[in-house]
Amino acid sequence: MPRKSAIATEPRCARRAQGVADADPNIAPAELAAAPPQARPRIVIIGGGFGGIACAKALARAAADVTVIDRNNYHLFQPLLYQVATAALSPADIAEPIRKLLRRQRNAEVVMAEVTGIDTAARMVLTGDGARIPYDRLVIATGSVYNYFGHADWERHAPGLKTIDNARAIRTRVLMGFECAEREADPARREALMTSVIIGGGPTGVEMAGSIAELARHALARDFRHIDPREARVVLVEAGPRVLAAFPEALSAYALRRLEKLGVEVRTGEAGEEVTADGVRLPGGFLPANAIVWGAGIRASPAAQWLGVAPDRAGRIPVNARLEVAGHPGIYALGDTVAAPGPTGAPLPGLAQVAKQQGEHLGRELARELRGSGGAPAPFVFRNRGNAAIIGRHAAVFDFGKRRLKGTLAWLLWAVVHVYLLVAFEQRVLVSIQWLWRYVTYQRGARLITNRTDASE
Amino acid sequence: MPRKSAIATEPRCARRAQGVADADPNIAPAELAAAPPQARPRIVIIGGGFGGIACAKALARAAADVTVIDRNNYHLFQPLLYQVATAALSPADIAEPIRKLLRRQRNAEVVMAEVTGIDTAARMVLTGDGARIPYDRLVIATGSVYNYFGHADWERHAPGLKTIDNARAIRTRVLMGFECAEREADPARREALMTSVIIGGGPTGVEMAGSIAELARHALARDFRHIDPREARVVLVEAGPRVLAAFPEALSAYALRRLEKLGVEVRTGEAGEEVTADGVRLPGGFLPANAIVWGAGIRASPAAQWLGVAPDRAGRIPVNARLEVAGHPGIYALGDTVAAPGPTGAPLPGLAQVAKQQGEHLGRELARELRGSGGAPAPFVFRNRGNAAIIGRHAAVFDFGKRRLKGTLAWLLWAVVHVYLLVAFEQRVLVSIQWLWRYVTYQRGARLITNRTDASE
Numbered sequence: 022m023p024r025k026s027a028i029a030t031e032p033r034c035a036r037r038a039q040g041v042a043d044a045d046p047n048i049a050p051a052e053l054a055a056a057p058p059q060a061r062p063r064i065v066i067i068g069g070g071f072g073g074i075a076c077a078k079a080l081a082r083a084a085a086d087v088t089v090i091d092r093n094n095y096h097l098f099q100p101l102l103y104q105v106a107t108a109a110l111s112p113a114d115i116a117e118p119i120r121k122l123l124r125r126q127r128n129a130e131v132v133m134a135e136v137t138g139i140d141t142a143a144r145m146v147l148t149g150d151g152a153r154i155p156y157d158r159l160v161i162a163t164g165s166v167y168n169y170f171g172h173a174d175w176e177r178h179a180p181g182l183k184t185i186d187n188a189r190a191i192r193t194r195v196l197m198g199f200e201c202a203e204r205e206a207d208p209a210r211r212e213a214l215m216t217s218v219i220i221g222g223g224p225t226g227v228e229m230a231g232s233i234a235e236l237a238r239h240a241l242a243r244d245f246r247h248i249d250p251r252e253a254r255v256v257l258v259e260a261g262p263r264v265l266a267a268f269p270e271a272l273s274a275y276a277l278r279r280l281e282k283l284g285v286e287v288r289t290g291e292a293g294e295e296v297t298a299d300g301v302r303l304p305g306g307f308l309p310a311n312a313i314v315w316g317a318g319i320r321a322s323p324a325a326q327w328l329g330v331a332p333d334r335a336g337r338i339p340v341n342a343r344l345e346v347a348g349h350p351g352i353y354a355l356g357d358t359v360a361a362p363g364p365t366g367a368p369l370p371g372l373a374q375v376a377k378q379q380g381e382h383l384g385r386e387l388a389r390e391l392r393g394s395g396g397a398p399a400p401f402v403f404r405n406r407g408n409a410a411i412i413g414r415h416a417a418v419f420d421f422g423k424r425r426l427k428g429t430l431a432w433l434l435w436a437v438v439h440v441y442l443l444v445a446f447e448q449r450v451l452v453s454i455q456w457l458w459r460y461v462t463y464q465r466g467a468r469l470i471t472n473r474t475d476a477s478e
Numbered sequence: 479m480p481r482k483s484a485i486a487t488e489p490r491c492a493r494r495a496q497g498v499a500d501a502d503p504n505i506a507p508a509e510l511a512a513a514p515p516q517a518r519p520r521i522v523i524i525g526g527g528f529g530g531i532a533c534a535k536a537l538a539r540a541a542a543d544v545t546v547i548d549r550n551n552y553h554l555f556q557p558l559l560y561q562v563a564t565a566a567l568s569p570a571d572i573a574e575p576i577r578k579l580l581r582r583q584r585n586a587e588v589v590m591a592e593v594t595g596i597d598t599a600a601r602m603v604l605t606g607d608g609a610r611i612p613y614d615r616l617v618i619a620t621g622s623v624y625n626y627f628g629h630a631d632w633e634r635h636a637p638g639l640k641t642i643d644n645a646r647a648i649r650t651r652v653l654m655g656f657e658c659a660e661r662e663a664d665p666a667r668r669e670a671l672m673t674s675v676i677i678g679g680g681p682t683g684v685e686m687a688g689s690i691a692e693l694a695r696h697a698l699a700r701d702f703r704h705i706d707p708r709e710a711r712v713v714l715v716e717a718g719p720r721v722l723a724a725f726p727e728a729l730s731a732y733a734l735r736r737l738e739k740l741g742v743e744v745r746t747g748e749a750g751e752e753v754t755a756d757g758v759r760l761p762g763g764f765l766p767a768n769a770i771v772w773g774a775g776i777r778a779s780p781a782a783q784w785l786g787v788a789p790d791r792a793g794r795i796p797v798n799a800r801l802e803v804a805g806h807p808g809i810y811a812l813g814d815t816v817a818a819p820g821p822t823g824a825p826l827p828g829l830a831q832v833a834k835q836q837g838e839h840l841g842r843e844l845a846r847e848l849r850g851s852g853g854a855p856a857p858f859v860f861r862n863r864g865n866a867a868i869i870g871r872h873a874a875v876f877d878f879g880k881r882r883l884k885g886t887l888a889w890l891l892w893a894v895v896h897v898y899l900l901v902a903f904e905q906r907v908l909v910s911i912q913w914l915w916r917y918v919t920y921q922r923g924a925r926l927i928t929n930r931t932d933a934s935e
Binding site: 093112120151196203470 | 571
């Protein structure tokens with residue numbers, strides 16, 4: 022196999038690598054980065070999520086070198102992350118190494134590094150370890166993070182659900198709550214240990230609330246001798262007037278009915294006034310709780326700052342219909358981190374399917390442009406494949422825009438679609454069958470309490 | 479469901495439970511523990527490994543209350559832990575919640591707590607959280623830990639392979655080594671990043687060496703652009719004259735040939751003189767390495783100290799043929815933590831099958847005794863089901879005592895036996911098929927780099 026010289030040493034790597042020293046100070050990272058001289062344009066994609074991976078794959082046959090940079094070594098199938106948080110799936114079931122996804126794409130390479138900035142003048146991506154990665158075209162697909170609306174300190178008590186570590190922390194906290202309740206003599210403390218509060222009634226909040234309720238009522242029902250997990254309290258707090266606000270009212274009402282049927286206490290019109298280690302303060306008073314999950318709002322990644330462009334209220338980078346950043350020719354952005362104009366003029370929502378379609382579109386357009394097969398670049402047009410939220414077994418909602426679907430049929434459709442997506446996701450047939458099997462039989466195969474240190478983060 | 483009052487509050491639980499306060503100081507834990515008055519004898523089993531679980535299950539129909547205490551909430555299928563460390567399996571694939579294993583056994587309860595001592599006078603098990611758990615009969619099945627022969631500081635650089643966190647730490651370290659090597663410009667550092675050293679040529683060391691070599695040569699072969707993982711160095715260091723010393727010489731010789739065929743450098747007659755963050759000092763000089771795995775020796779759990787009995791050289795509790803601890807009527811011990819007389823008089827080896835058979839035997843005998851169906855308690859007789867070690871694909875060795883087996887046939891037998899065991903292990907058919915599939919196709923489905931903090935432990 023022919024060798025190109027590597028980009029640069031990563032101090033975090035050096036630490037990780039058990040004492041291997043940092044890069045030779047006599048070699049400026051830039052020199053390393055500069056070698057070899059670029060024979061063909063290098064397209065750098067920041068972020069290995071749905072948008073970034075779709076874009077990289079669409080560039081498979083482009084006359085360019087493609088570099089995907091991500092802080093993790095894996096692509097995460099985020100729509101099922103809530104099932105890791107509730108012990109239905111293992112992290113590896115929904116995470117695939119980015120290298121594996123791109124291993125057959127010879128024009129693509131993967132760099133595991135944390136991006137800290139962009140030198141637009143020198144056309145370099147800067148990483149936390151001091152490396153400078155040159156680009157000719159740049160694609161920013163850095164997604165979003167949870168928004169604690171100025172209460173950053175709440176995060177350690179109420180993790181969101183964006184990362185595998187988040188999911189493991191929530192899983193550990195929920196399961197430890199039952200373990201401790203089993204040994205707790207005081208009834209009030211026992212109730213607190215068996216209480217979960219989910220803040221935010223969007224799809225993530227609804228999925229978490231339903232899934233925790235089912236975990237307690239089914240998977241754990243017969244596991245204990247001193248407590249009855251079916252008495253666990255799951256409280257879903259939504260500041261707005263209804264859950265699933267992004268869906269039609271009829272579907273919100275259905276979701277509410279199903280959640281209540283699962284025993285979830287839904288409190289709309291109430292905002293968490295304070296989140297502490299002991300619970301959540303609500304307008305009605307303080308609610309002692311063990312596990313608190315944050316799903317109340319997201320904010321775009323800080324990419325706008327890297328470019329020095331003015332973000333919108335949600336921190337998103339404004340892009341034109343071709344996903345190009347105004348004033349930055351050759352720099353594109355997509356997915357949760359951008360405000361891209363939709364059909365109505367309003368920005369498209371932060372959905373996996375939007376990011377995926379944008380990535381495919383941009384990759385195709387860039388490849389076409391590099392082929393020099395003229396014509397103006399086509400604007401991106403979103404095709405709504407249906408927006409879904411799952412409440413629990415036999416209960417999901419689909420919004421296709423004109424059409425709507427709810428109940429068992431919607432749930433079956435959801436399950437089939439996700440098995441299909443999981444299978445497409447590197448032919449993981451058996452994982453998918455297993456997931457469907459576990460899921461339909463209410464089993465929870467991943468009820469591990471590990472990384473207790475993480476659990477308090 | 480009728481409630482019994484819980485045993486006692488666990489301060490760690492209290493912490494875990496996000497601020498729930500500790501047990502009321504006015505209630506002595508003993509009082510809590512004492513209530514309710516024991517209607518029937520309580521058999522307490524410390525340890526939810528192969529021996530402890532087998533014993534608990536054998537007591538299913540006994541006229542006794544059974545309490546299983548473990549520091550973790552899961553039983554670990556340790557024989558496949560090396561596959562978690564080398565990204566072939568997820569932790570949850572080989573870990574089953576103890577509560578799930580015993581959920582249908584109404585006379586059994588599970589306590590998740592760290593045992594710190596035994597008050598033999600008061601017949602109480604003491605836990606790290608100040609609880610006192612009363613027993614009428616006590617079964618100690620606390621297994622073993624790695625022995626660093628007085629170099630406790632080596633453990634953080636060279637983890638053993640006993641726990642899920644060990645396995646995750648090793649997996650992260652091995653995978654990060656390749657990630658960093660991909661970005662490392664200096665050839666010497668790159669080689670160090672791609673070097674793994676396994677200390678100890680027993681079954682664990684041989685399995686780890688073979689599995690890391692296969693990970694590099696197959697699963698990762700095409701993942702990188704600047705390095706060739708097939709050039710990774712795997713060094714197996716064994717102080718004795720041959721690997722698999724517990725096996726017949728012919729099988730050791732075979733294992734050696736197969737390891738060398740996989741590209742593993744086997745160094746017998748060499749002991750690690752020093753283990754640092756940078757590598758291992760050997761008689762031949764210092765060997766820079768990224769991942770270092772310790773498999774050089776084990777030592778029994780500290781249970782002997784709890785009882786104040788004199789352990790043997792390996793720290794094991796001496797027990798008689800009925801597994802009873804001399805001078806402690808009603809206290810039994812089994813598995814890795816005891817020296818139980820074998821047929822030749824020499825202590826039985828620390829094997830899963832020994833612990834399992836001892837647990838089944840002791841459970842049966844205790845149940846029989848409680849039934850009062852007289853007769854002297856029967857001594858334990860070990861039936862050797864065959865001792866196996868796996869070197870890699872199509873290469874394993876079996877020692878049945880008189881008979882021996884090696885090569886593809888042994889490997890197939892090993893795979894079939896383990897699928898059977900995994901399936902028996904709570905009917906996890908799909909996990910097992912998936913494992914066999916991944917395994918035979920050289921896939922590694924769990925190549926996640928997570929918990930980087932743990933990785934340095």
